[in-house]
Amino acid sequence: MREEVPAQWRDLFEGRGLESGRDLAKAIDVAPETARRLINGMSVSRGTLETAAKYFRVPEEQLQRLRGEESAGPPFRLPREADRLTSKQRRVVLSVVDALLEKSEDSAGATVADLDAARSPFDPKANPPEPNMLHDTESGKKPVRRAARKPPKDNRTR
16 A cells, blocks of 8 residues: 555555555546545545545545545535525525635635636626626526616705
8 A cells, every 4th residue: 555545545445456546546537636635635526526435335424534524414405495586696695605615615725716617607706797787597588777776856945
């Protein structure tokens, strides 16, 4: 067993006849750097984690523990009532999720470039709405121009 495999992973590696992170990379068809990040508890995609769990025939939660992560639990789903949110409200919700993930990804070693590349198309910083435009991308309706608001009349008599 080569030194590059952390001790907590050795049983899994030996059980599959692997000796290194490169062997794992070949086995699950990822880049050697991705395998290194996986076994060293650094940022990897959910798909990589799923693929590795299937390969080792263990639950994802076990790999998360080996990586030193808290188990995220089942996939996160918004309640059905969230379908009533407007496009703007959805962008706000997704921005909050992005901010939370960014915080956890930063602590796992992800770079700002990684986070920017993974940003949601609903991110208001990446796709700011045009002024005076109402966007409804979910319904497929064309944007409707809103009238500019007039300042309130001064009803005081002079």
